[in-house]
Amino acid sequence: MKQPIYLDNNATTPLDPRVLEAMLPYFTEKFGNAASRNHAFGWVAEEGVDYAREQVAKLIGCTEKEIIFTSGATEADNLAIKGVFEMYKEKGNHIITAVTEHKAVLDTCKHLEKNGARVTYLGVKEDGLIDLAELEAAMTPETILVSIMYGNNEIGVIQPVKEIAAIAHKHGALFMTDATQAVGKIPVDVNADGIDLMAFSAHKMYGPKGVGVLYVRRKNPRVKVTAQMDGGGHERGMRSGTLNVPGIVGLGKACELCRLEMESESARLSALRDKLETTLNKMEESYVNGNTQHRLPHVANISFKYVEGEGLMMAMSDLAVSSGSACTSASLEPSYVLKSLGLSDDLAHSSIRYGLGRFTTEEEIDQAIEVTQKAVNHLRELSPLWEMFKEGIDLSKIEWAEH
């Protein structure tokens, strides 16, 4: 079977062969437990972890001691939010987040609501960005944490992180960000940005799955989180469990490569993305979702009106992309992120996310354009809605038999 063109790099990225090479010895001869202090096997493993810690720290502008290794961004999000809630509950119980956050943040907040937290879910503007005045108005003396993602996974918009951090700090709250889609893709500096806690994972930046980071600020202020797992007290007592040494080494290497190649790579990707987006946006009744000024270089989210996302994906089986339509259950729920931008259900159902990556070529983008155009045209020929639109019928005036 011919492999489809991979344009779903927001879901996961392939492992860079250079990362794999760095990891391999840590599966075999360097197999030691990084916590074994009494012999060379442990020391060698610890050295690998320490070096990775430096590589990670360098990418985000922090010190090595501020890096807590986890199993991924989901665990890091859980540890940050639950850990802050438990550690700072004397101070307050209020958390502010946004409706477009990843489920790892939203569901963690929902869980805490059952345990006495009060959570404000900020809406977003049409372009996917939060309203800073709304954030300011939501702050209370009980607010302990503001958790807003750096770059959105579905539409790629970048939130005004610096301004959000300033507002949080002005009111004595901590600022946490899920930066899974941003770290390694665009410059992220925890000091310049005013970030107190930050979650991200290796597999979105050409590293292995199953390893991630929670950055926890140590100075100005010194931030603490309550551990969510009991055990050997690894990672400064915040995350117990034997370190995933090969994974951590791979994460370190992935961070280093991203840091060294970021400038040229983000320019290359945004040029390819713009080519894809501009060409497809020329098609009749196609719409680009989300702010196009403040966003990640490698993401395009486009709605093709009058065709349905899942049907469209089937016609584009030569492309591995993602649809805003989750028509796999009888409930037919379209993407909550797109809906929160104010998109109607039918436009949300008609959306496709293209996620470019390090191994995407211009030839692949040209093919993706061709496949998409052909698929959209094929489905529009089949679409009663397209025909009605062409006849000038106002679809919103029709009484649909909802089922």
Next chain:
Amino acid sequence: MAYSEKVIDHYNNPRNVGTLNKDSKFVGTGLVGAPECGDVMRLQIEVGEDNVITDAKFKTFGCGSAIASSSLATEWLKGKTIDEALSIDNMDIVEELALPPVKIHCSVLAEDAIKSAINDYRVKNGLEAIVLEKSHH
């Protein structure tokens, strides 16, 4: 999700795509579903002598299974009498296309579209609309 070969075949080569003159009294049109739900089917039949369906056309906005269900429905309708067409059950479509449980609603929609087209034809020709039992969703 993996689609069955039959779904893929109907999807790639849909039968009887098109539009009949909805103002003709020999044509019945059924438009079911809603854009918000992610699928809309329009199914049309043309009825000749002895209540035999001489032509059927469809257009569908929806996933591959929805397109295949309506394409298959038009194939089955041609040559049937209206009474025979009324006996088409959504589970026949499920079986023929090997639809997975999450896609059964596509077949239900196709059955609804057939009945709705027949009713449109009946009403146009001075007959009473058939009271439809709520199909099993």
